[in-house]
Amino acid sequence: MGILEKISEIEKEIARTQKNKATEYHLGLLKAKLAKYRAQLLEPSKSAPSKGEGFDVMKSGDARVALIGFPSVGKSTFLSLMTSTASEAASYEFTTLTCIPGVIEYKGANIQLLDLPGIIEGAAQGKGRGRQVIAVARTADVVIMMLDATKGEVQRSLLEKELESVGIRLNKHKPNIYFKPKKGGGLSFNSTVTLTQCSEKLVQLILHEYKIFNAEVLFREDCSPDEFIDVIVGNRVYMPCLYVYNKIDQVSMEEVDRLARQPDSVVISCGMKLNLDYLLEVLWEYLALTCIYTKKRGQRPDFTDAIILRKGASVEHVCHRIHRSLASQFKYALVWGTSTKYSPQRVGLTHTMEHEDVIQIVKK
Numbered sequence: 001m002g003i004l005e006k007i008s009e010i011e012k013e014i015a016r017t018q019k020n021k022a023t024e025y026h027l028g029l030l031k032a033k034l035a036k037y038r039a040q041l042l043e044p045s046k047s048a049p050s051k052g053e054g055f056d057v058m059k060s061g062d063a064r065v066a067l068i069g070f071p072s073v074g075k076s077t078f079l080s081l082m083t084s085t086a087s088e089a090a091s092y093e094f095t096t097l098t099c100i101p102g103v104i105e106y107k108g109a110n111i112q113l114l115d116l117p118g119i120i121e122g123a124a125q126g127k128g129r130g131r132q133v134i135a136v137a138r139t140a141d142v143v144i145m146m147l148d149a150t151k152g153e154v155q156r157s158l159l160e161k162e163l164e165s166v167g168i169r170l171n172k173h174k175p176n177i178y179f180k181p182k183k184g185g186g187l188s189f190n191s192t193v194t195l196t197q198c199s200e201k202l203v204q205l206i207l208h209e210y211k212i213f214n215a216e217v218l219f220r221e222d223c224s225p226d227e228f229i230d231v232i233v234g235n236r237v238y239m240p241c242l243y244v245y246n247k248i249d250q251v252s253m254e255e256v257d258r259l260a261r262q263p264d265s266v267v268i269s270c271g272m273k274l275n276l277d278y279l280l281e282v283l284w285e286y287l288a289l290t291c292i293y294t295k296k297r298g299q300r301p302d303f304t305d306a307i308i309l310r311k312g313a314s315v316e317h318v319c320h321r322i323h324r325s326l327a328s329q330f331k332y333a334l335v336w337g338t339s340t341k342y343s344p345q346r347v348g349l350t351h352t353m354e355h356e357d358v359i360q361i362v363k364k
């Protein structure tokens with residue numbers, strides 16, 4: 001039996017197994033098996049060496065956003081509208097066959113927007129350019145899942161499944177589980193909260209499936225077996241995703257209203273240029289970039305030219321942005337803003353900056 005068949009067998013068995021106390025171990029085991037086979041599927045095949053995995057587009061700018069969606073939902077139309085790059089759009093499917101980068105300039109930041117070929121069900125297993133598209137999606141800071149408002153909810157759940165199956169986790173945080181394989185000593189299992197979905201026995205079963213017999217496991221959150229498997233497997237990508245329903249010019253007001261109320265969703269029409277400004281505002285929040293203003297001694301901060309960094313950036317990151325050698329000449333910095341208790345406060349290189357902080361760097 002090939003891996004695809006094994007996967008489909010297990011999926012069928014999971015689907016027909018009723019979920020209850022008596023079956024929870026069996027289900028947990030099936031899920032562990034499923035994750036294992038999927039991982040094998042993703043390993044580059046020996047017959048076709050890495051050639052053609054992902055599109056070679058240089059990362060540039062302050063953040064990267066990937067446009068994922070079925071064919072003809074309007075991804076290229078969107079790129080052409082939002083950036084100065086033109087990407088061919090047409091009414092037939094698979095118009096776009098490669099990755100086309102554009103740049104959105106917003107609030108002083110350069111956001112790289114990637115137009116990609118449409119993907120379909122089975123993309124993760126290599127249908128169409130699915131694997132390449134997904135490889136690019138993994139490198140993004142935010143995924144925009146573009147959907148056709150006239151097609152209802154089906155596209156969304158199909159694509160979510162495709163991305164899930166290759167280890168991309170949308171709008172989820174990393175499970176708060178401490179996991180450390182050991183050389184010996186068996187399983188040491190603990191939790192700081194009441195667990196309603198996992199037990200020591202289930203955790204042990206799942207670990208055995210991965211041939212792990214000695215480990216330290218600490219649940220700090222009431223996680224599911226799937227989340228625990230994610231922690232064992234390890235190479236998961238946790239990514240914010242914005243669902244963008246395009247072509248709302250084609251559906252009723254009631255439907256527009258319903259779609260707009262879905263979580264993490266924005267409705268737009270590229271054709272009629274509706275709601276695009278609002279989409280940018282929401283995208284900006286999902287990117288969660290940090291803008292830092294610099295100030296020279298005795299002068300006012302320069303609010304016209306922000307340094308744009310990822311969330312969690314430190315003073316050292318700020319230094320590197322200003323000049324290569326600045327960190328080595330650094331004595332201390334004064335920071336005004338929400339990251340400090342006092343304004344200004346003297347801080348070192350490891351201090352974490354927050355959005356809209358002002359910084360003055362003092363050299364040795």
Ligand SMILES: Nc1nc2c(ncn2[C@@H]2O[C@H](COP(=O)(O)OP(=O)(O)OP(=O)(O)O)[C@@H](O)[C@H]2O)c(=O)[nH]1
Binds near residue numbers: 071088089094
């Ligand atoms: N009615 C309507 N049509 C739109 C809208 N946006 C795009 N279209 C049309 O939808 C069709 C497909 O647009 P594309 O931009 O080529 O779609 P795509 O997602 O890039 O398609 P592929 O590259 O084939 O995957 C084109 O005929 C567009 O003119 C919209 O807001 N409303």
Ligand SMILES: [K+]
Binds near residue numbers: 090092095096
């Ligand atoms: K198209």
Ligand SMILES: [Mg+2]
Binds near residue numbers: 095115117118
């Ligand atoms: Mg296109």
